[in-house]
Amino acid sequence: VRFERRLEQPRWLTAAVPIGSIAVAFFLTAFVLLATRHDPLDTYRRLFDAAFFGNGALTATLVFCTPLVFTGLCAAAAFRMQLYNIGGEGQFYWGAIAAVGVALYLGDRGVDSTPVYVIAMVLAGALAGGAWAAIPALLRAFAKTNEIITSLMLNYVAGLVLTYLIIDSQSYWRDLDSFEGQTFPLGKSIPEEAKWPAWMLDQLGGVLVPLGFGLALVVAAVMWIVYWRTRFGYELQVIGDSPRTARFAGMRLRRKIVVVMCLSGAIAGVGGAAYEGDFAYQIDPTGLQTSFLGYTGIVVAALARYNPLAVVPVAFLLGGMLNAGFTLQGADFPSGLVGVMQGLILFCALGGEVLVRYRIRLGRLVARPEGAS
Amino acid sequence: VIAAVNDSFLVLILASAVLYGTPLLFAALGELLAERSGVLNLGVEGMMLVGAVSGFWAVQSVGGAGGISLAAALGVAAVAGAAMALIHAFLVITLRANQIVSGLALTIFAGAAGLSSYLGNDLDLAGAPAEHAFRPLDVFGLGSAPVVGPIVFDQSALVYLSWACVLAIGVYLARTRPGLNVRAVGESPASADAMGIDVTAYRYVHTLVGGAFAGVGGACFSLQITPQWVGGLTGGAGWIAVALVIFAFWRPDLCLVGAYLFGAYSALPFLLQSRGWLSGVPDEVFIALPYVMTIVVLVAVSSGAAKRRIGAPAALGVPYAREER
Numbered sequence: 001v002r003f004e005r006r007l008e009q010p011r012w013l014t015a016a017v018p019i020g021s022i023a024v025a026f027f028l029t030a031f032v033l034l035a036t037r038h039d040p041l042d043t044y045r046r047l048f049d050a051a052f053f054g055n056g057a058l059t060a061t062l063v064f065c066t067p068l069v070f071t072g073l074c075a076a077a078a079f080r081m082q083l084y085n086i087g088g089e090g091q092f093y094w095g096a097i098a099a100v101g102v103a104l105y106l107g108d109r110g111v112d113s114t115p116v117y118v119i120a121m122v123l124a125g126a127l128a129g130g131a132w133a134a135i136p137a138l139l140r141a142f143a144k145t146n147e148i149i150t151s152l153m154l155n156y157v158a159g160l161v162l163t164y165l166i167i168d169s170q171s172y173w174r175d176l177d178s179f180e181g182q183t184f185p186l187g188k189s190i191p192e193e194a195k196w197p198a199w200m201l202d203q204l205g206g207v208l209v210p211l212g213f214g215l216a217l218v219v220a221a222v223m224w225i226v227y228w229r230t231r232f233g234y235e236l237q238v239i240g241d242s243p244r245t246a247r248f249a250g251m252r253l254r255r256k257i258v259v260v261m262c263l264s265g266a267i268a269g270v271g272g273a274a275y276e277g278d279f280a281y282q283i284d285p286t287g288l289q290t291s292f293l294g295y296t297g298i299v300v301a302a303l304a305r306y307n308p309l310a311v312v313p314v315a316f317l318l319g320g321m322l323n324a325g326f327t328l329q330g331a332d333f334p335s336g337l338v339g340v341m342q343g344l345i346l347f348c349a350l351g352g353e354v355l356v357r358y359r360i361r362l363g364r365l366v367a368r369p370e371g372a373s
Numbered sequence: 374v375i376a377a378v379n380d381s382f383l384v385l386i387l388a389s390a391v392l393y394g395t396p397l398l399f400a401a402l403g404e405l406l407a408e409r410s411g412v413l414n415l416g417v418e419g420m421m422l423v424g425a426v427s428g429f430w431a432v433q434s435v436g437g438a439g440g441i442s443l444a445a446a447l448g449v450a451a452v453a454g455a456a457m458a459l460i461h462a463f464l465v466i467t468l469r470a471n472q473i474v475s476g477l478a479l480t481i482f483a484g485a486a487g488l489s490s491y492l493g494n495d496l497d498l499a500g501a502p503a504e505h506a507f508r509p510l511d512v513f514g515l516g517s518a519p520v521v522g523p524i525v526f527d528q529s530a531l532v533y534l535s536w537a538c539v540l541a542i543g544v545y546l547a548r549t550r551p552g553l554n555v556r557a558v559g560e561s562p563a564s565a566d567a568m569g570i571d572v573t574a575y576r577y578v579h580t581l582v583g584g585a586f587a588g589v590g591g592a593c594f595s596l597q598i599t600p601q602w603v604g605g606l607t608g609g610a611g612w613i614a615v616a617l618v619i620f621a622f623w624r625p626d627l628c629l630v631g632a633y634l635f636g637a638y639s640a641l642p643f644l645l646q647s648r649g650w651l652s653g654v655p656d657e658v659f660i661a662l663p664y665v666m667t668i669v670v671l672v673a674v675s676s677g678a679a680k681r682r683i684g685a686p687a688a689l690g691v692p693y694a695r696e697e698r
Binding site: 003005032036079084086135139143144145148149150152153154156157161163164168169223288291295296298299302315334335336337339340342343344346347350351353354 | 415427460464467468470471473475477478479481482483484485486487488489490491492493494495604608610612613615616619642655656657660664665668669671672675676694696697
């Protein structure tokens with residue numbers, strides 16, 4: 001077996017590889033299921049029912065898909081210039097904390113206009129997520145500290161902040177008044193006017209499309225334009241591919257690192273705000289920390305090959321799987337199965353990259369006479 | 374008097390630093406071996422968790438005398454960790470995939486939301502304590518000697534095994550032919566290849582052995598520290614181990630020092646709680662300490678030493694393809 005580097009990457013392969021990876025991953029997962037004495041076909045049937053075909057399945061899938069588009073875009077924005085922001089998880093938490101904080105504050109001030117709430121929550125989420133990402137960004141830009149480890153460590157810290165706010169303190173975010181809140185640590189709910197609107201689509205048996213999903217589409221489109229159609233995006237691509245070339249061409253590396261990392265964090269932060277405004281309405285430390293929406297964003301971005309427009313369909317698919325994982329969780333659908341599948345999809349996508357980059361030839365290298373084909 | 378000394382905060386924190394540092398030490402030693410051969414494996418957290426769950430499963434199901442059962446469990450954990458590392462090795466060595474993304478994929482596949490939790494749930498391991506667990510051995514009956522007793526002599530077999538590993542890896546890398554070959558492979562695979570060293574084989578073996586170490590490190594949690602199965606029980610230790618290799622400038626002896634330093638940070642919240650000290654400060658501040666200190670130490674190390682790249686293998690993270698030399 002020999003690998004020959006391709007001079008040009010065929011377009012059809014860049015789409016075929018992710019789709020093929022998903023198919024191969026389902027095939028491999030079947031072995032994991034068989035090894036643990038589950039029926040793969042039955043499991044897959046239930047998975048697709050819960051994710052896409054069942055009653056109200058699409059509405060529930062959008063609940064997972066919407067934050068995933070944001071965290072996927074967060075990872076794609078940074079990974080594209082080889083800046084590995086693994087902190088989407090923590091930046092998402094901070095977006096949620098800030099958005100809920102602002103909504104509660106405006107509620108106490110008697111604000112009753114939903115647009116004001118939405119704008120304030122989005123801005124607060126973006127600022128908080130961006131600020132949290134600024135820590136690894138500045139450390140990477142000015143102290144050359146590995147951003148993978150710092151951004152990841154900060155996820156654990158952000159998780160502890162969630163626990164502190166709701167479980168271990170009497171913070172502004174905690175519900176101390178209601179009966180449930182006094183017996184069990186709970187987050188305070190945002191006011192009714194602060195809940196984001198959603199639209200009912202009558203096609204497909206009625207799907208509730210939340211405002212956050214629309215916002216996610218807009219962010220994805222804007223990101224595509226910035227990365228593919230502007231000088232800024234082009235420079236990011238050059239920095240990612242060859243930092244030396246970029247430096248000699250006079251691009252400002254440090255500034256770009258900080259800007260991109262903060263933007264990436266801000267996108268995750270808006271995701272946190274949308275998650276709260278659309279679905280959660282309060283800080284739930286366990287719920288946030290066990291859904292792994294930030295980490296799954298990395299899978300989404302890698303499978304989309306860091307293309308913002310491809311992030312949306314990939315997030316929809318993986319969102320469906322997360323949704324099915326939570327719905328079906330139980331003895332004959334052990335939790336963790338969805339993570340196994342995601343990991344396998346990612347492995348296959350990585351392995352498939354080799355097909356995009358190299359032409360694989362079987363047999364030995366034989367010297368051919370000049371002119372022969 | 375001896376009892377009072379051995380009950381003092383300093384002795385207790387040092388003794389628990391060794392206990393909590395041991396999983397970090399195993400995982401860091403494994404990562405060091407892989408990285409010295411030029412393979413960056415960010416899947417340590419996932420490999421540790423799979424090691425933890427499979428080691429725990431082995432102890433629960435093998436039965437037999439405590440010692441044999443525990444030794445078998447360590448073997449199972451090592452094999453499980455190596456099996457996880459094999460996926461990474463195949464992707465990055467044979468298929469030349471991006472090492473960072475592949476390592477992240479391994480953590481997602483095997484980690485807290487993946488295979489380890491799937492196995493834990495499917496085999497129904499949660500909730501029961503381990504049938505056998507590693508216990509302090511009280512070597513030579515010196516366990517109650519002042520100061521050194523609790524720290525050095527009253528530790529479990531895992532701790533002594535980790536010391537042997539530090540020594541063995543130190544000698545291996547500095548004094549043996551294969552050890553020197555690994556370093557050549559990590560520094561300059563092209564030269565190593567020209568010398569007739571099989572770059573691919575060296576990278577595979579060291580990545581796999583690295584995975585086995587991570588698996589044993591994970592078993593330290595489920596068979597000694599906790600000792601039971603809880604999903605995600607390593608709590609980021611795998612990532613701290615990755616960082617430890619950087620602090621330790623890729624040297625096994627410094628891995629030991631670093632592991633115990635971070636072991637002490639992990640032990641601190643429990644000790645403070647049991648003493649009732651600083652009870653006004655939220656627990657989360659102390660639980661966050663290892664994570665925050667990882668960042669602090671990493672910044673300190675990278676601002677000074679990274680410029681000279683002390684110890685970092687030159688070919689770390691770079692796939693080797695003979696035809697693209």
